[in-house]
Amino acid sequence: MKLTPEEQAMLDGAAGWSTRKAMEILVTLGTIYGAERMVEVTSVQVAGVSYDNLGEAGLAFLAEMAEGGGRARVLTTLNPAGMDVEDWRPLGIDATFAANQQRVLEAFARMGVVTTCSCTPYLVGNLPRYGEHIAWAESSAVCYANSVLGARTNREGGPSALAAALTGRTPAYGYHLDENRRPEVTVQVNARLEENTDFGALGKVIGAKLEGRKVVPTIVGVERASLENLKSFCASIATYAGAALFHMPGITPEAERFSCPAETVAVSQDEIDAAARSLSDAEPGEVDLVSLGCPHLSLREVARIAELLEGKQVTKEFWITTARPTKQIADMMGYTQIIEAAGARIVADTCCVVAPIRGRFTALATDSAKACYYARAKNRFKTLFMPFDEVVAEALR
Numbered sequence: 001m002k003l004t005p006e007e008q009a010m011l012d013g014a015a016g017w018s019t020r021k022a023m024e025i026l027v028t029l030g031t032i033y034g035a036e037r038m039v040e041v042t043s044v045q046v047a048g049v050s051y052d053n054l055g056e057a058g059l060a061f062l063a064e065m066a067e068g069g070g071r072a073r074v075l076t077t078l079n080p081a082g083m084d085v086e087d088w089r090p091l092g093i094d095a096t097f098a099a100n101q102q103r104v105l106e107a108f109a110r111m112g113v114v115t116t117c118s119c120t121p122y123l124v125g126n127l128p129r130y131g132e133h134i135a136w137a138e139s140s141a142v143c144y145a146n147s148v149l150g151a152r153t154n155r156e157g158g159p160s161a162l163a164a165a166l167t168g169r170t171p172a173y174g175y176h177l178d179e180n181r182r183p184e185v186t187v188q189v190n191a192r193l194e195e196n197t198d199f200g201a202l203g204k205v206i207g208a209k210l211e212g213r214k215v216v217p218t219i220v221g222v223e224r225a226s227l228e229n230l231k232s233f234c235a236s237i238a239t240y241a242g243a244a245l246f247h248m249p250g251i252t253p254e255a256e257r258f259s260c261p262a263e264t265v266a267v268s269q270d271e272i273d274a275a276a277r278s279l280s281d282a283e284p285g286e287v288d289l290v291s292l293g294c295p296h297l298s299l300r301e302v303a304r305i306a307e308l309l310e311g312k313q314v315t316k317e318f319w320i321t322t323a324r325p326t327k328q329i330a331d332m333m334g335y336t337q338i339i340e341a342a343g344a345r346i347v348a349d350t351c352c353v354v355a356p357i358r359g360r361f362t363a364l365a366t367d368s369a370k371a372c373y374y375a376r377a378k379n380r381f382k383t384l385f386m387p388f389d390e391v392v393a394e395a396l397r
């Protein structure tokens, strides 16, 4: 790879041990993927924050990078942790796990990372602009940044994202390059999409149609999509199709740069309905955990839940997961008080997938296709997949 004098100096150790290590990671990655140079990044999102995923080996790596003088050079935020950092006891988290999770966050904080712990960093201050090069981990956020914002990122892993934070660089390959952002297949949607669940089901259908081919789709036939619909769709298409970028004419900003590819696959209403049905294997009576907030909720969604819960009482454990800054606004607006009076919880910093709750519940009710996938695969829960307002109704039933 051709490095600038500043990049070469980082590799030679002029900026300290951790920066050298970080540059070594990036040069190795760039060499593997055939990158010719580095690009400067303006924003980083680091995943692999939950101690449940990191374990001692991951924590030791972070502590070493912090100890070695590593310091974030660009705005860097964190993916969800394994617990609500301020209020973990009511979630049934044990004290040893909590102490270890705190050590993880302290290591990041020492490196100047903003410890907001959210998979929707774009809703809480880490909002890259069109065309900016960034280095994000977290598949749903990567897909949102590339597709909806028009920023440019590969799907980073935890170490490569941290390395980008400490150097302000990432290797120029993949989605950083124009030629890899071109669509290769057209997906013609012949269905009405309104709820997050419709968009989640669409992501699952596209995954099945593309059969593991990692191609950029242009998705036509979608007339309207809210921020919340797109956030749900990004999580689903990233989970079920491994997609990091799609175009949607009239909705995503880069779509107009390209014409629709000749290869076309069609998606019918029946296929969307069947995919939605396939995400439910629990009977309503089996649900003992209800959760909204995968990906983390927008303020508008929290407000809607408060409206639906006002003056009522939930009958099941109900986690409303969001970023801490969103919860702070919810506190200020009185939404938190309404939600807590109804017996539900606003849970910050974590979610029902990354928290260590494997086997603790029988069945999860959610509007998230991604949460259904991981609830079954990781946590061994059954799932009930239903529209947003119906999930709230299920908590009250």
Ligand code: F3S
Pocket (backbone or CB within 6 Å): 079, 080, 119, 140, 235, 293, 294, 295, 296, 321, 350, 351, 352, 353, 354, 370, 371, 374
């Ligand atoms: Fe976010 Fe957790 Fe879902 S990290 S996308 S809420 S699985």
